[in-house]
Amino acid sequence: MVRAIVGANWGDEGKGKITDVLAADSDMVIRFQGGSNAGHTIINNYGKFALHQLPSGVFFEHITNIIGNGVALSVENFIKEINSLVERGVPKPHILVSDRAQIVMPYHILFDCYEEERLGKNSFGSTKSGIAPFYSDKFSKIGFQVNELYDDVDALKEKIDRILEVKNAIIRNVYHKEELKSEDIFNKLMEYKELLEPYVASTFDIVHDAVTSGKKVLLEGQLGSLKDTDFGIYPMVTSSNTIAGYGAVGAGGIPPYEIKDVITVVKAYSSAVGAGEFVSEIHDEAVANELRKRGGDGGEFGATTGRPRRMGWLDLVATRYGCKVQGATQVAFTVLDVLGYLDEIPVCVAYELDGKRIDYFPSTTKLKRAKPILEVLPGWKCDIRGIKKYEDLPENCRKYIEFAEKAVGVPFKMISNGPKREDIIYR
Numbered sequence: 032m033v034r035a036i037v038g039a040n041w042g043d044e045g046k047g048k049i050t051d052v053l054a055a056d057s058d059m060v061i062r063f064q065g066g067s068n069a070g071h072t073i074i075n076n077y078g079k080f081a082l083h084q085l086p087s088g089v090f091f092e093h094i095t096n097i098i099g100n101g102v103a104l105s106v107e108n109f110i111k112e113i114n115s116l117v118e119r120g121v122p123k124p125h126i127l128v129s130d131r132a133q134i135v136m137p138y139h140i141l142f143d144c145y146e147e148e149r150l151g152k153n154s155f156g157s158t159k160s161g162i163a164p165f166y167s168d169k170f171s172k173i174g175f176q177v178n179e180l181y182d183d184v185d186a187l188k189e190k191i192d193r194i195l196e197v198k199n200a201i202i203r204n205v206y207h208k209e210e211l212k213s214e215d216i217f218n219k220l221m222e223y224k225e226l227l228e229p230y231v232a233s234t235f236d237i238v239h240d241a242v243t244s245g246k247k248v249l250l251e252g253q254l255g256s257l258k259d260t261d262f263g264i265y266p267m268v269t270s271s272n273t274i275a276g277y278g279a280v281g282a283g284g285i286p287p288y289e290i291k292d293v294i295t296v297v298k299a300y301s302s303a304v305g306a307g308e309f310v311s312e313i314h315d316e317a318v319a320n321e322l323r324k325r326g327g328d329g330g331e332f333g334a335t336t337g338r339p340r341r342m343g344w345l346d347l348v349a350t351r352y353g354c355k356v357q358g359a360t361q362v363a364f365t366v367l368d369v370l371g372y373l374d375e376i377p378v379c380v381a382y383e384l385d386g387k388r389i390d391y392f393p394s395t396t397k398l399k400r401a402k403p404i405l406e407v408l409p410g411w412k413c414d415i416r417g418i419k420k421y422e423d424l425p426e427n428c429r430k431y432i433e434f435a436e437k438a439v440g441v442p443f444k445m446i447s448n449g450p451k452r453e454d455i456i457y458r
């Protein structure tokens with residue numbers, strides 16, 4: 032049985048926590064896309080952790096964790112994260128790296144930085160982790176798959192030379208920075224080869240066997256629907272597909288029809304990092320600041336970058352679309368406790384586009400002109416953390432949940448009312 036956990040919004044919905052909750056009941060957790068450019072925050076018995084590269088199943092000894100072929104693998108971050116878990120008392124995780132995963136090269140990070148610098152005020156607000164240059168190279172067929180490290184050394188050297196010819200021409204003529212040396216890149220790859228050796232496996236068969244023998248497999252997505260390269264707010268998206276459908280590709284060895292449950296995480300209000308369309312954004316700085324300060328666990332600031340997140344009200348148009356794009360079978364509704372301070376809670380129920388009311392999520396050029404149509408719901412004015420049963424939630428809180436559920440059209444089966452593993456209400 033394969034389940035996926037993915038985000039319906041701009042990311043930071045609290046997928047890490049929900050994955051941590053569901054991982055306990057899984058045999059395998061697989062990361063299928065993205066790199067170490069975003070983070071999951073997980074709070075459990077061992078403490079508080081921000082995972083960037085590792086799957087969220089690493090806290091459980093019974094789980095096989097896998098870095099799938101669709102992932103952008105930063106070897107440095109991968110090793111650093113494993114070491115930091117072990118240093119903090121977590122048993123050494125069981126983790127495998129697909130031999131078809133590709134490696135984020137040092138020059139991908141440089142190119143990400145150089146390009147953002149060149150673009151100046153038109154920059155993408157990249158996390159500068161090399162993700163866009165990485166995926167560009169992957170699809171230009173000049174990336175390095177992990178298995179290549181263990182192959183013919185001469186072939187590797189020849190490939191590096193060939194790639195650097197083009198990279199250095201760009202560095203020289205466009206960025207005016209210091210050129211790359213083949214030897215440095217080769218030495219780096221040899222370093223990676225040694226570091227990765229204990230983890231590399233032909234995961235295709237391992238995953239395929241797990242799926243066909245009925246093991247419980249969890250696919251873990253990064254970011255959310257609205258950051259998907261195809262379905263998101265292009266071009267202010269990430270450079271990979273964040274949708275569950277891509278899980279069949281990026282996790283490796285999973286027939287598409289095996290993904291039975293798509294748990295889509297929806298946040299009770301909105302937040303976004305970086306530039307891009309965000310119709311329900313709160314433009315009153317004082318109101319946004321208050322929500323940012325109270326949001327998540329200790330404020331809405333990027334888990335990887337520390338950047339303050341842009342804040343908005345729950346956008347039901349974007350969320351309905353985000354759930355459709357994922358093929359959501361159920362919703363996990365998170366950070367609801369944060370809204371307990373508000374007398375009234377605005378939610379975005381439709382958009383106004385060129386003077387007309389619309390209830391669909393349009394493509395980016397139209398989205399730029401869309402304005403939010405808000406409806407105001409009464410707040411519940413109390414702390415709902417610690418509540419374990421749905422019936423025990425205040426009436427206005429239940430009404431808020433049911434209002435959103437009706438608009439989205441997918442059952443809200445999990446309600447998260449706090450950052451900890453046990454802060455969860457099942458319906």
Ligand code: GDP
Nearest residue numbers: 043044045046047071072327328366447449450
């Ligand atoms: P992810 O990338 O989707 O996992 O999201 P992040 O980890 O970046 O952001 C979610 C933040 O919200 C983290 O600080 C979590 O600890 C926190 N969080 C998750 N669920 C809840 C919740 O129900 N209530 C509160 N207050 N915080 C939560």
